[in-house]
Amino acid sequence: MIRVENLVKKFGAVTAVDHISFTVERGEIFAFLGPNGAGKTTTIKMLTTLLTPDSGTLEVDGLDPRVRAHEVRKRFGIVFQDPSLDSELTAQENMELHGVFFHVPRKLRIARTTELLRIFDLWERRGQRVKFFSGGMKRRLEIARALLHTPKILFLDEPTLGLDPQTRNQMWTQVKSLNQEEQVTVFLTTHYMEEAERVAQRLAIIDHGKIVAQGSPQELKQQTSTASLEDAFLALTGTQIRDESANAGADVMRQVAQMWSRRR
Amino acid sequence: MSAVYILWLREMRRYLRSRSQIVASLGQPVLYLVALGFGLGPVFRKAGMGSYLQFVAPGVISMTVLFTSVFSGIGLLWDRQFGFLKETLVAPVPRVQIMLGRMLGNATVAMIQGLLVAVVCFVAGFRIHDFARAPLALLFMALIACLFSALGTAIGSALQDMQGFQLVMNFLVMPIFFLSGALYPLDNLPKLFAAATMADPLSYGVDGMRTMLLGISHFGAALDVAVLAGVGLVLLGVGSYLFSKIQI
Numbered sequence: 001m002i003r004v005e006n007l008v009k010k011f012g013a014v015t016a017v018d019h020i021s022f023t024v025e026r027g028e029i030f031a032f033l034g035p036n037g038a039g040k041t042t043t044i045k046m047l048t049t050l051l052t053p054d055s056g057t058l059e060v061d062g063l064d065p066r067v068r069a070h071e072v073r074k075r076f077g078i079v080f081q082d083p084s085l086d087s088e089l090t091a092q093e094n095m096e097l098h099g100v101f102f103h104v105p106r107k108l109r110i111a112r113t114t115e116l117l118r119i120f121d122l123w124e125r126r127g128q129r130v131k132f133f134s135g136g137m138k139r140r141l142e143i144a145r146a147l148l149h150t151p152k153i154l155f156l157d158e159p160t161l162g163l164d165p166q167t168r169n170q171m172w173t174q175v176k177s178l179n180q181e182e183q184v185t186v187f188l189t190t191h192y193m194e195e196a197e198r199v200a201q202r203l204a205i206i207d208h209g210k211i212v213a214q215g216s217p218q219e220l221k222q223q224t225s226t227a228s229l230e231d232a233f234l235a236l237t238g239t240q241i242r243d244e245s246a247n248a249g250a251d252v253m254r255q256v257a258q259m260w261s262r263r264r
Numbered sequence: 265m266s267a268v269y270i271l272w273l274r275e276m277r278r279y280l281r282s283r284s285q286i287v288a289s290l291g292q293p294v295l296y297l298v299a300l301g302f303g304l305g306p307v308f309r310k311a312g313m314g315s316y317l318q319f320v321a322p323g324v325i326s327m328t329v330l331f332t333s334v335f336s337g338i339g340l341l342w343d344r345q346f347g348f349l350k351e352t353l354v355a356p357v358p359r360v361q362i363m364l365g366r367m368l369g370n371a372t373v374a375m376i377q378g379l380l381v382a383v384v385c386f387v388a389g390f391r392i393h394d395f396a397r398a399p400l401a402l403l404f405m406a407l408i409a410c411l412f413s414a415l416g417t418a419i420g421s422a423l424q425d426m427q428g429f430q431l432v433m434n435f436l437v438m439p440i441f442f443l444s445g446a447l448y449p450l451d452n453l454p455k456l457f458a459a460a461t462m463a464d465p466l467s468y469g470v471d472g473m474r475t476m477l478l479g480i481s482h483f484g485a486a487l488d489v490a491v492l493a494g495v496g497l498v499l500l501g502v503g504s505y506l507f508s509k510i511q512i
Contacts, residue, residue, distance in 0.1 A: 048354055050512050073356040084347035088278045100270040101355035129281075 001026045001153060001185045002047065007056035009042050016042040018209035019056070024187055024202075029179055031200035032189040033233060035242040039209040040189040041081055044157050047187075048078050061152055074102065077146030078155040081189075083138055087131035091122055091141050094130060095148060102149035109148070116144040119174060136167035143171065147178065154178075156188040160195065168192075172199050193230040207237045267357040268365040275336070275369025279376070286377070293328045293381045297321065297388055300447065313449070321382075321390040322401075322473035323446030328381040329408045330466055333374035334437050337416015340366070341423055350512055363507045367417055367500075371409035378405050393479040400485075404472035407492040411465060414499035421506035439464075446470045450482045465495045 002024040009017040017039040024030040032040050045051040047060055049069040058065060065072045085094050092113065099109035117123040120140040130138060139159060146154060156175070160168045176199060179186050190196055196203055197217045204214035213220055213236050217229050224235040279286070301317035308316035343349040352362050392398055419432055444466035453461065461467050472488035475481040483491075 045512065050350065050353060052511070070356050070358075073354055076354075078354055080347060080350055082347045084349075084351045086274065086278075086348045086351075087346070088281055089274065093274075093277065097270055097274060098351070098355075100266050101352070101357055103266075103356070 001028070001061055002030075002187060003057075003059040004043075004047075005057045007043070007046065007058055008054045009039075009046060009051065010054055015209050017046070017053075020206065020209070020211045022204050022211060022214060024185060026185055027179070027183045028202060029176070029186040029188070029200045031196040031203040032187070032206060033191070033193070033196055033203055034189070034206040035191075035237055037242055038206045038237075040206060041157055043206075044078070044155055044187070044189065048076060048155060049073060074149070075151060076153040076155055077149065077151035079139070079142045079146050079157065079159050081157040081161065083142070085130045085138060085142060085145075088129060090127050090129050091117065091133075092126040094141065095145055098145045098148050104149050112148055112150075116147055120144045121170075136163050139163060139167070140171065143175070147182075147184070150182065151184065153185045153187060156186065158189055158191070160190065160192060168195065175199070193228070193233055197229045205233060205236050212236045265361070267355070267361045268368065271352075271362060271365025272369040272372065275366065275373060279373045286380075289328075289332065289377060290380060290384065292331070293324045294384055296327065296447075297324045297381075297385060301388065317389055318391070318478060319449070319474075320447060321385040321388075322477050323444070323470050325378050325381050325385065325405070326408055326444070326466060326470045326473055327441055327446050329374045329378040329405055329469075330412050330441060331437065332377040333370055333409045333412040334416040334419070336370035336373055337367070337413050337418075338420045338423070338429065338432070339370070340417060340420030341426065341429070344420075344510075344512070345425070349510075353510065353512065359508045360504050363417060363504050367410070367413045367503070370413040370416065371406065374409040374413065375402075375405055378409070392477050397476045397479075401473055401476035404469055404476060404488070404492070407472070407489070407496060408466065408469040411469070411492055411496035411499060414496060414503045418499060418503035418506050421503065421510055440466050443467070444470050445482070465491060468492050 004023070005021045006019045007017055007021070008015065008019055020039070020043065032043065034040050042051065046053045047058060047065060049065045049072055052066060060072045061075050063072050063075075086097070089097070095113040095117070096109070099113065104112070114123070117126055120143065122137060122141055122144065125133070125137065130141065133141065143156070143159065154175075160171060163171070172195065175186060178184055188200070200217070202214065202216055203220070204211050205220070206212070213223060215223070220232045221227070221229060224232040226232045226235055297317070297320065301320050305316045308314070308319065313319065340349065343352075353359070355362075419436075423429070423432070443461050443464040445461055446466070450458070450461055450467065450471075468483055468488040468491040471482045472485055472492070475485045475488065
């Protein structure tokens with residue numbers, strides 16, 4: 001379903017993704033693990049047509065995102081690391097917008113919106129503006145939205161960041177059952193090892209833009225002769241702490257925007 | 265084309281939900297209208313130019329359309345920051361359509377704001393010269409709104425964050441307003457200054473508005489339409505190019 005070979009992306013002097021290769025089979029749940037700044041999000045952005053790679057080959061459902069961007073976009077749904085909802089619109093309006101973007105026929109759109117909002121426990125709040133939602137509710141809405149156009153692949157970029165264990169548990173249960181029922185291929189990134197172990201059939205560990213190991217959770221533990229995936233992860237990527245890339249500009253803007261929205 | 269419509273609808277919904285902002289953004293034009301209209305009125309009359317309120321009202325309406333459309337175009341930056349832009353960029357919709365939908369939404373919002381200010385002008389004592397030509401004033405409003413929404417979108421696509429916003433305000437939007445003849449007649453100006461006013465597309469918008477609302481014209485309505493449409497199309501081209509180059 002996804003095939004990546006020798007993929008490279010540089011930002012100036014920094015090589016964010018350095019000759020990585022992997023494949024994801026149809027119907028599989030594949031996890032991408034790595035410390036902060038390892039290149040996980042950059043890889044997802046290249047697969048989802050948001051960034052152009054510098055070199056290497058990549059294929060999503062047999063199509064090159066660089067050449068057939070439009071076709072590729074029809075095939076996947078994505079939940080970004082940062083929120084991407086319009087918070088001034090209601091849950092239902094966000095779904096409507098997405099459905100129209102993805103050319104879902106009106107009747108089907110309404111039926112699927114109802115079904116998905118019920119599955120993700122948002123039906124009662126469908127008429128409320130997203131800005132009044134909790135973090136967990138927003139996340140669930142984003143996943144529901146990503147599934148609206150019945151994508152073949154679902155990309156989840158750290159979907160459980162900042163969620164409580166209850167919400168995380170519920171979310172993974174739903175993702176797993178959708179994977180089984182609708183045969184959606186799932187490509188996810190996370191730092192929560194126990195999550196990756198529980199959900200993913202196969203995983204790859206990426207560090208400094210390179211894939212350092214891949215296989216089933218079992219294989220990785222055997223390879224590193226460790227008892228848990230967490231230990232295997234530390235054995236492969238070291239114990240040094242990575243700094244989150246400083247994003248001061250964005251922070252300033254967030255503040256300005258908050259002031260602005262308060263003034264309204 | 266349904267994507268264009270749904271994005272237009274999104275802008276409408278957002279606009280109608282920010283009622284306090286609608287009222288707040290009427291403050292500035294009303295201040296200009298009242299303070300300048302009544303404050304400079306006596307001097308203007310003494311110079312034999314008639315009522316300043318009559319003269320300045322089309323300028324204040326144009327100003328409202330200018331500011332609203334540029335700002336909502338730059339609203340793209342907010343969408344970039346709050347992530348909604350990503351949602352539109354991964355959709356299987358040509359980027360031109362995404363840009364058009366936003367732009368038409370922004371232009372419609374600017375038109376509505378302009379009409380609200382027009383109502384305030386009437387309350388303050390502004391009177392239209394010839395009602396038969398009033399619909400043509402709407403056409404000019406629409407041209408101004410489209411042109412500057414395209415400009416706003418172009419700027420919003422090129423800027424990465426809010427740092428550049430103040431720069432754009434002080435060195436682009438304010439000069440466009442002050443050089444446009446919205447506040448003063450364009451006749452008998454010093455040469456260099458006159459050239460600057462002629463290089464400002466809003467001058468032709470304000471002139472068109474005055475032609476239709478007051479029956480006085482500086483450039484002539486045909487030239488007004490030609491310049492607005494021409495510059496508008498160029499900016500639309502630039503805007504869609506810059507928008508299509510956005511990488512996140």
